[in-house]
Amino acid sequence: MEDFKPLIEASLFVAGRTLSIEELAEICKSGNIGSIRRIVEKLISEYSARNSGLEIYESNNRYGMRAKADFEGKIMHLVPETDMEPAVLKTLALIAYSEPIKQSKVVEERGGRAYKYIKKLREQELISAEKCGRTRVLTTTPKFREYFQIQDLKGLVDEKKITEQIEEEKDKTIQLKFKEEIPDNIE
Numbered sequence: 301m302e303d304f305k306p307l308i309e310a311s312l313f314v315a316g317r318t319l320s321i322e323e324l325a326e327i328c329k330s331g332n333i334g335s336i337r338r339i340v341e342k343l344i345s346e347y348s349a350r351n352s353g354l355e356i357y358e359s360n361n362r363y364g365m366r367a368k369a370d371f372e373g374k375i376m377h378l379v380p381e382t383d384m385e386p387a388v389l390k391t392l393a394l395i396a397y398s399e400p401i402k403q404s405k406v407v408e409e410r411g412g413r414a415y416k417y418i419k420k421l422r423e424q425e426l427i428s429a430e431k432c433g434r435t436r437v438l439t440t441t442p443k444f445r446e447y448f449q450i451q452d453l454k455g456l457v458d459e460k461k462i463t464e465q466i467e468e469e470k471d472k473t474i475q476l477k478f479k480e481e482i483p484d485n486i487e
Contacts, residue, residue: 304328305339309365312343318362318446360442391417395427395438404435 311319311327319327325336340363344356353371357364367375384392391410395401407414418438421427426444429436444450 304330304336305343308336308339309343312356312363312365315364318359318364320362324363359446362446364446387413388417388420392421392426392440392444395421396440396444399439400437402432402435403429403438406438 307328308324311324321333321337321340324340325331325333328336330336340356344358344363347354347356353368354365355368357366387410391406391414394406394409398405403414403418406418410417418427418429422429424443425441426447427438428441429438
């Protein structure tokens, strides 16, 4: 099992995202998840003990490798440009900053092309869209937080606000349907 250690380390290094224990076990062609977990925990300890610029971290039962926070300011200029076009990135920033946000509001702010950008972001699983009356409510996903290495969005995402917006849209839809069913000439 110790033979898997270099393979696990290399996998965490090249993945560019977090990996689950099950994914690491599959890479190692091992059904012994407990052993894989112990190897990952040992790697975390070893990297913590080293005077290294890298660390192995855990987030939502998934593991990844990254530069330590102490070095980010000095090395961020070395990170390759994102493959996201600026307009898509601006749309994502608006959604992340304002979430939950109605798709209609994003289109109002970013223009008609926002539909294309939203579709692309949904395909990349960086945002999710929940039907809400005639529009959708957009929010970021765990993959967004993983990609941008955001550990916790508590306080940034207001579940109550999402629920209120959905209920508000449902009420508007019901009112519209009710209005359509009752003729105007009834006294």
